[in-house]
Amino acid sequence: MLVNPATGRRAKMSWHAEEALHSVSDLLQRVKGFSGESFYENNGVVRPALYPEIGFDFKRAPEKYNWPEGWIQWLEQEEFTSRFPFFENAHGGLIIGKGATVKGSRYIKLLSQYLEANGLITIYNSKAEYSQTDSGWKIILSSGETAQSESIICATGSSLLKDPNWDFLPMNSIKGQTATFRFNENVPLNSSVSSLGYLAYTSSSPDELVVGSTYEHNFEDLEPNEKGLNYLKDKLNSSLPGWSEKIIESDQWAGVRVSSKDNMPIIGNHPHLKGLYVFGALGSKGMIHGRYVAQKIADYIADGKPINSAISINRFV
Numbered sequence: 001m002l003v004n005p006a007t008g009r010r011a012k013m014s015w016h017a018e019e020a021l022h023s024v025s026d027l028l029q030r031v032k033g034f035s036g037e038s039f040y041e042n043n044g045v046v047r048p049a050l051y052p053e054i055g056f057d058f059k060r061a062p063e064k065y066n067w068p069e070g071w072i073q074w075l076e077q078e079e080f081t082s083r084f085p086f087f088e089n090a091h092g093g094l095i096i097g098k099g100a101t102v103k104g105s106r107y108i109k110l111l112s113q114y115l116e117a118n119g120l121i122t123i124y125n126s127k128a129e130y131s132q133t134d135s136g137w138k139i140i141l142s143s144g145e146t147a148q149s150e151s152i153i154c155a156t157g158s159s160l161l162k163d164p165n166w167d168f169l170p171m172n173s174i175k176g177q178t179a180t181f182r183f184n185e186n187v188p189l190n191s192s193v194s195s196l197g198y199l200a201y202t203s204s205s206p207d208e209l210v211v212g213s214t215y216e217h218n219f220e221d222l223e224p225n226e227k228g229l230n231y232l233k234d235k236l237n238s239s240l241p242g243w244s245e246k247i248i249e250s251d252q253w254a255g256v257r258v259s260s261k262d263n264m265p266i267i268g269n270h271p272h273l274k275g276l277y278v279f280g281a282l283g284s285k286g287m288i289h290g291r292y293v294a295q296k297i298a299d300y301i302a303d304g305k306p307i308n309s310a311i312s313i314n315r316f317v
């Protein structure tokens with residue numbers, strides 16, 4: 001997965017990018033220290049402008065947003081092509097110095113172990129339902145266990161859309177597929193790439209790329225499919241021409257991202273039900289925003305610190 005502070009076709013600086021990056025970097029470092037495993041690299045993101053119009057927008061990005069020193073640099077076509085000759089179709093490009101690439105499934109596993117070592121109780125493979133009681137909330141797990149709490153945070157991703165308590169929130173879910181491709185030689189990159197889709201690269205797996213992702217607004221199931229695979233091979237080829245022929249092995253994954261009407265996360269308390277909170281709508285930015293926004297809901301519940309209006313549930317109440 002990419003931690004990319006300059007997303008979209010205008011390379012817009014993501015919301016509170018500096019604080020959010022600091023927040024996730026701190027967590028990544030702690031999990032690395034705990035596990036002794038290198039599951040991420042601060043290797044930046046290179047953004048080739050594969051069409052002249054994209055180049056026009058990218059070129060303006062460094063001036064348009066208030067970037068911290070050294071985060072972003074635009075390179076004109078000649079310089080970009082001499083540094084990155086394998087992007088045959090680039091009309092210049094951006095170098096985002098502050099991005100990172102994370103081996104997502106490994107991270108989630110190690111993060112769980114780290115949190116468990118610090119007292120978190122986790123229960124897997126069990127569906128949770130919840131109901132209000134006189135003193136708060138009761139969680140009932142499909143395994144039969146129950147828990148009682150004053151407060152409950154619903155952070156159930158796309159299941160929020162099916163939860164009647166949150167049906168007033170304007171959210172939608174978009175299926176996405178990624179493909180992990182292994183090649184018969186090392187990829188000529190030293191950072192990840194975000195152009196039309198992304199190519200996630202780490203130097204510890206130099207013959208491998210994770211290519212993402214599809215955006216499927218209408219979907220019937222959550223399985224990866226052939227259509228997705230072909231789409232992702234095309235994405236690979238438009239960034240690195242000829243590389244789809246070098247694939248020797250591929251693996252696929254599919255998931256759902258949830259977005260709000262204004263594409264910002266939603267956190268806060270239910271307008272009528274005391275002790276019921278929501279955390280969600282991270283869209284495609286779970287890595288850069290997840291840790292930061294989680295801190296904000298914790299600060300709100302534990303210390304009563306107000307939530308920034310840009311991410312507060314109040315904008316939809």
Ligand SMILES: Cc1cc2nc3c(=O)[nH]c(=O)nc-3n(C[C@H](O)[C@H](O)[C@H](O)COP(=O)(O)OP(=O)(O)OC[C@H]3O[C@@H](n4cnc5c(N)ncnc54)[C@H](O)[C@@H]3O)c2cc1C
Nearest residue numbers: 001002127128156157159176213255256282284285286287
């Ligand atoms: C193809 C694809 C590629 C992506 N690539 C990137 C990337 O490179 N960088 C990035 O920053 N973001 C990326 N994202 C987005 C990122 O995955 C999301 O922003 C993030 O996962 C949202 O986190 P969440 O915790 O809100 O929801 P989720 O990750 O969906 O987690 C919700 C969890 O709740 C569980 N759950 C739901 N209902 C129940 C229930 N009743 N009982 C118990 N458990 C329940 C679910 O099983 C799930 O584990 C990508 C998304 C997709 C689909």
